[in-house]
Amino acid sequence: xxxxxxxxxxYALGEMxxxxxxxxxxxxxxxxxxxxxxxxxxxxxxxxxxxxxVEPPRRIAFVSDKVFEPRWWTRVAETFLKxxxxxxxxxxLAILVHAFARPAVDQKQVEAIVARAVADTQDRYESQLKxxxxxxxxxxxxxxxxxxxxxxxxxx
Amino acid sequence: MIFxxxxxxxxxxxxxxxxxxxxxxxxxxxxxxxxxxxxRLVRHREDAMDLSQDxxxxxxxxxxxxxxxxxxAAWLFRIAHNEAFSLLRRRRPETDLSEPGHVDxxxxxxxxxxSLAVEGALHxxxxxxxxxxxxxxxxxxxxxxxxxxxxxxxxxxxxRLYTALDLLxxxxxxxxxxxxxxxxxx
Numbered sequence: 001x002x003x004x005x006x007x008x009x010x011y012a013l014g015e016m017x018x019x020x021x022x023x024x025x026x027x028x029x030x031x032x033x034x035x036x037x038x039x040x041x042x043x044x045x046x047x048x049x050x051x052x053x054v055e056p057p058r059r060i061a062f063v064s065d066k067v068f069e070p071r072w073w074t075r076v077a078e079t080f081l082k083x084x085x086x087x088x089x090x091x092x093l094a095i096l097v098h099a100f101a102r103p104a105v106d107q108k109q110v111e112a113i114v115a116r117a118v119a120d121t122q123d124r125y126e127s128q129l130k131x132x133x134x135x136x137x138x139x140x141x142x143x144x145x146x147x148x149x150x151x152x153x154x155x156x
Numbered sequence: 157m158i159f160x161x162x163x164x165x166x167x168x169x170x171x172x173x174x175x176x177x178x179x180x181x182x183x184x185x186x187x188x189x190x191x192x193x194x195x196r197l198v199r200h201r202e203d204a205m206d207l208s209q210d211x212x213x214x215x216x217x218x219x220x221x222x223x224x225x226x227x228x229a230a231w232l233f234r235i236a237h238n239e240a241f242s243l244l245r246r247r248r249p250e251t252d253l254s255e256p257g258h259v260d261x262x263x264x265x266x267x268x269x270x271s272l273a274v275e276g277a278l279h280x281x282x283x284x285x286x287x288x289x290x291x292x293x294x295x296x297x298x299x300x301x302x303x304x305x306x307x308x309x310x311x312x313x314x315x316r317l318y319t320a321l322d323l324l325x326x327x328x329x330x331x332x333x334x335x336x337x338x339x340x341x342x
Contacts, residue, residue, distance in 0.1 A: 009318050013292060015299055043332050044325045048293050050270050051278075056191040057201055060212050062180040 003027075003034050012041040168225040171216075179219070183212050186229075190236050193290050196278065197240045198247075207243060211236045230301040233291065237305050244283055273331035277324050285320035292317055 006024045010016050016024065028034045164185070170178035190211055195204035214235050222231055278286055291297045291305060302313045 009321055010314075013317075040325055041321065044321060044328055045293060047270060047274055047328050047332055048278075048289070048324070051196075051274055051294070053188050053192040053294075054195045056187055056208065057205060060183050060187045060191075060208055062176075062183060 003031060006034060008038045008041055012045055164228055165225040168228055172219055179216055194236055194240055196290050197287055198243055207239045210239050230304045233305045270331060273328060277327040281320050281323060284316050288317040289320045
């Protein structure tokens with residue numbers, strides 16, 4: 001295999017699978033130019049490794065910190081978008097609309113309905129009273145007859 | 157690394173359920189890596205700090221959209237990449253990034269000459285090339301993950317990275333060769 005088939009950057013950066021690595025190593029053991037190229041890449045990567053991570057000058061603000069708190073309009077918007085709040089709002093609006101939009105009451109109509117109800121109740125009461133009186137009179141009549149019959153028997 | 161991934165997955169699940177402390181812990185774990193990446197990319201401490209803050213805020217807001225917690229690192233760096241390049245695009249007309257005078261160096265590191273040479277060499281790369289090196293060499297992403305972070309094909313990722321490595325080899329050769337020669341002599 002020729003030298004151009006080997007990606008020494010990928011090899012040095014750990015991006016080759018085990019099979020390809022073995023092939024590359026076999027080739028490098030017999031090819032001075034490829035060994036030199038690989039050495040130069042490794043040297044550069046080693047040099048880059050002298051730079052370490054940089055410490056932030058101060059810590060990143062946490063979610064619980066003030067900086068992450070939502071602004072007042074966000075909080076208001078979130079409150080209005082909550083299902084429970086929205087549901088309560090719809091019900092309240094419906095009650096309000098109904099209170100203002102229901103038809104006006106006709107006073108004469110109400111008086112007529114009340115008068116009819118009173119008259120019905122009175123009629124019902126009177127007929128029930130008449131029935132009770134009639135029943136009472138029947139019982140009295142029967143009692144009188146029984147008395148007369150009994151008195152006659154005693155005399156005999 | 158495997159344990160860390162497992163724990164991150166657990167923290168992500170908890171944070172998605174609204175456990176704020178779980179997300180705070182994720183921030184503490186990733187803030188150094190994200191800040192380092194942003195600092196080396198934008199080369200300004202305060203800008204890197206502000207960007208880091210924005211990255212973690214956006215990540216928190218968009219966490220429910222993260223379907224696969226195993227891809228959290230690439231997803232987080234994708235947000236960081238977008239934030240950094242948004243700033244670089246805004247900044248470009250006023251600032252010539254290639255000027256050495258604008259370099260905001262990190263804390264001094266030993267061996268100091270080599271550190272300065274590496275920082276200088278990195279800053280001479282284009283933003284795209286430098287970012288490829290940062291993601292591969294300093295953050296350890298695979299080519300496929302880098303493609304996700306950068307939103308481009310793997311072939312583009314390799315092209316940027318290999319060009320950057322060639323340039324770094326050429327730039328750092330004077331700083332590296334004497335060391336090698338000294339090693340050979342001893």
